[in-house]
Amino acid sequence: MTGEPHLSWNLVADVRHLLAFPFMQNAMLAGTIVAILAAVIGWFMVLRGQSFTGHTMSIVGFPGAAGAIWLGLSAATGYFAFCIAAALILAAVPRSGRARREESSVIGVLQAFALALGLLFVSLFKGFLGGVNALLFGSFLGITNSQVVTLLVLAVAAIAILALIGRPLVFASVDADVAGARRVPTRLLSTIFLLLLAVTTAEVSQLTGALLVFALLVMPAAAAQRLTVNPQRSLILAVVIGILVTWLGLGVAYFSAYPIGFYVTTFGFAAYVLAAAWEAARAWRGRRAHPQHALPVTP
Amino acid sequence: MNPFTGIGHMLAEPFIAHALLAGTFVALAAGLVGFFVVLRRQVFAGDALSHVAFTGAVAALAVGVDLRVGLFVACVGFAVALAALGRGGTTGRADDVVIGSSFAWILGLGVLFLTLYTTSRSAGGDGKAGVSVLFGSIFGLSASQAYVAAGIGLGVAVVVLAIARPLLFASVDETVAAARGVPVRLLATGFLVLLGVTAAEATQAVGSLLLLGLLAAPAGAAIRLTDRPFRALALSAGFAVASIWLGLALAYAAPSLPPSFAIMAVATAIFVAAYAVSARSAVNRLPVRV
Numbered sequence: 001m002t003g004e005p006h007l008s009w010n011l012v013a014d015v016r017h018l019l020a021f022p023f024m025q026n027a028m029l030a031g032t033i034v035a036i037l038a039a040v041i042g043w044f045m046v047l048r049g050q051s052f053t054g055h056t057m058s059i060v061g062f063p064g065a066a067g068a069i070w071l072g073l074s075a076a077t078g079y080f081a082f083c084i085a086a087a088l089i090l091a092a093v094p095r096s097g098r099a100r101r102e103e104s105s106v107i108g109v110l111q112a113f114a115l116a117l118g119l120l121f122v123s124l125f126k127g128f129l130g131g132v133n134a135l136l137f138g139s140f141l142g143i144t145n146s147q148v149v150t151l152l153v154l155a156v157a158a159i160a161i162l163a164l165i166g167r168p169l170v171f172a173s174v175d176a177d178v179a180g181a182r183r184v185p186t187r188l189l190s191t192i193f194l195l196l197l198a199v200t201t202a203e204v205s206q207l208t209g210a211l212l213v214f215a216l217l218v219m220p221a222a223a224a225q226r227l228t229v230n231p232q233r234s235l236i237l238a239v240v241i242g243i244l245v246t247w248l249g250l251g252v253a254y255f256s257a258y259p260i261g262f263y264v265t266t267f268g269f270a271a272y273v274l275a276a277a278w279e280a281a282r283a284w285r286g287r288r289a290h291p292q293h294a295l296p297v298t299p
Numbered sequence: 300m301n302p303f304t305g306i307g308h309m310l311a312e313p314f315i316a317h318a319l320l321a322g323t324f325v326a327l328a329a330g331l332v333g334f335f336v337v338l339r340r341q342v343f344a345g346d347a348l349s350h351v352a353f354t355g356a357v358a359a360l361a362v363g364v365d366l367r368v369g370l371f372v373a374c375v376g377f378a379v380a381l382a383a384l385g386r387g388g389t390t391g392r393a394d395d396v397v398i399g400s401s402f403a404w405i406l407g408l409g410v411l412f413l414t415l416y417t418t419s420r421s422a423g424g425d426g427k428a429g430v431s432v433l434f435g436s437i438f439g440l441s442a443s444q445a446y447v448a449a450g451i452g453l454g455v456a457v458v459v460l461a462i463a464r465p466l467l468f469a470s471v472d473e474t475v476a477a478a479r480g481v482p483v484r485l486l487a488t489g490f491l492v493l494l495g496v497t498a499a500e501a502t503q504a505v506g507s508l509l510l511l512g513l514l515a516a517p518a519g520a521a522i523r524l525t526d527r528p529f530r531a532l533a534l535s536a537g538f539a540v541a542s543i544w545l546g547l548a549l550a551y552a553a554p555s556l557p558p559s560f561a562i563m564a565v566a567t568a569i570f571v572a573a574y575a576v577s578a579r580s581a582v583n584r585l586p587v588r589v
Contacts, residue, residue, distance in 0.1 A: 051343065052343040052399075105515045109519060112563055119434045119559055123555070214403055218403060223400075258411055258415075261407050265408075266407055268404070
């Protein structure tokens with residue numbers, strides 16, 4: 001690279017500069033696919049109240065990768081093996097009624113034990129310590145062409161499956177009891193969704209690290225679901241917010257000395273705070289315009 | 300080799316004595332607090348706090364103040380914010396998203412501080428600072444650090460026991476408790492602050508990321524084994540302390556095992572055993588003809 005990149009006031013020139021290098025083209029391409037996939041999966045995750053599961057899933061890949069490297073296997077094998085195993089363990093735990101309390105302790109133990117295993121593998125495989133930060137916090141850079149293709153295939157497959165099961169999954173997520181009574185196979189849907197979440201985080205965290213996967217899963221969906229209650233509209237909004245946040249993060253990080261993880265999470269959180277403020281303002285205006293409708297909403 | 304002389308050798312090492320002292324009381328606090336964390340379905344809040352602790356510690360390193368200042372400011376601050384933003388009481392779906400979005404951002408800040416710290420002192424240190432904050436260094440505690448940790452752990456344990464009865468009431472049935480004049484909102488806030496203090500202190504002993512295990516595993520096992528709340532509370536504290544003791548002994552006996560891993564492995568084994576035992580007794584309790 002010739003010298004440090006500088007940001008000028010000419011945005012077109014900046015973007016051209018940004019896309020001049022193949023590694024940045026791949027980062028932008030992969031980032032876009034990741035943003036779409038994570039926003040769609042994350043939209044269901046937020047709807048189902050499974051943020052904790054998603055976060056655990058994004059961390060479970062770390063010991064998988066560390067263990068695979070220690071054994072001399074490819075990191076990808078470790079990511080997929082551990083994430084899918086975690087999904088199957090969580091699928092075996094019932095999550096309705098009283099059992100929800102137990103579910104959260106199972107997730108917590110799973111995550112903590114996974115991290116402890118990661119620490120063990122890292123300390124057994126000495127000289128890997130610098131890799132820990134990369135595994136956890138990621139970079140988005142150094143993505144090859146074949147990685148982009150793999151990611152694209154996986155994203156298309158995952159979104160196709162979600163499109164097939166989307167309607168009953170929304171029903172089962174919003175009211176599992178009623179859906180169960182109407183013979184929607186809630187247990188099966190929940191397992192399929194967990195597996196999709198596992199495969200997505202396993203693939204994406206190889207490129208971005210655990211932190212960014214979770215941020216891209218939860219933030220766009222959380223912001224979108226604050227802006228509208230209409231499911232289709234909020235799903236599309238989540239994808240748009242996810243793409244914007246990723247592009248902005250990649251672009252700004254390119255011209256800056258600080259890590260992309262900081263920028264993407266900051267833009268994502270800003271989107272969420274703005275959405276929450278907009279929702280609050282709308283609720284306040286609504287109460288002033290129609291005071292007779294200002295009944296307290298029971299949680 | 301005689302096992303008793305082995306234990307004698309182990310206890311004669313000052314770093315083991317410090318680790319045991321700090322670990323015992325941190326575990327006592329984590330076990331007691333963890334019981335209510337699981338009961339109130341706030342394990343995700345514990346997860347978030349353990350990451351916030353990371354950011355606080357790295358921020359303190361980057362700015363150049365004492366690590367503990369960063370830990371306590373970040374954890375207690377986040378706990379107060381959570382109490383103010385959340386709907387209080389047991390974690391609902393809305394809290395889930397608030398916690399997720401905000402701690403992902405705070406972790407992003409942590410990455411920024413880590414970069415600032417590692418680039419500011421380009422020579423030594425580098426990535427290791429972040430790793431040791433994440434995974435703790437219980438064998439590296441000095442005598443004064445161990446006494447402070449034990450004191451704070453004991454303090455948290457005493458406060459939890461003092462408010463255990465109303466907190467239990469508010470955790471099991473918030474509405475009825477509020478109707479009976481229990482200050483549920485105050486208890487919810489106070490409890491989150493206690494959780495924050497525990498997170499900040501435990502981060503030094505077992506690392507920010509393994510704190511979650513000490514909160515969730517002993518309490519989850521205890522709740523699985525008994526329906527009686529105070530028995531479960533005591534069991535949870537006992538399991539947590541046992542995890543630390545056995546884990547430290549394991550790590551001392553097998554030096555290739557990191558102590559944080561050994562502690563977490565024991566805690567997980569207890570959790571899995573509790574699941575197996577309760578699953579079997581549930582089968583035995585089934586009516587004869589099903």
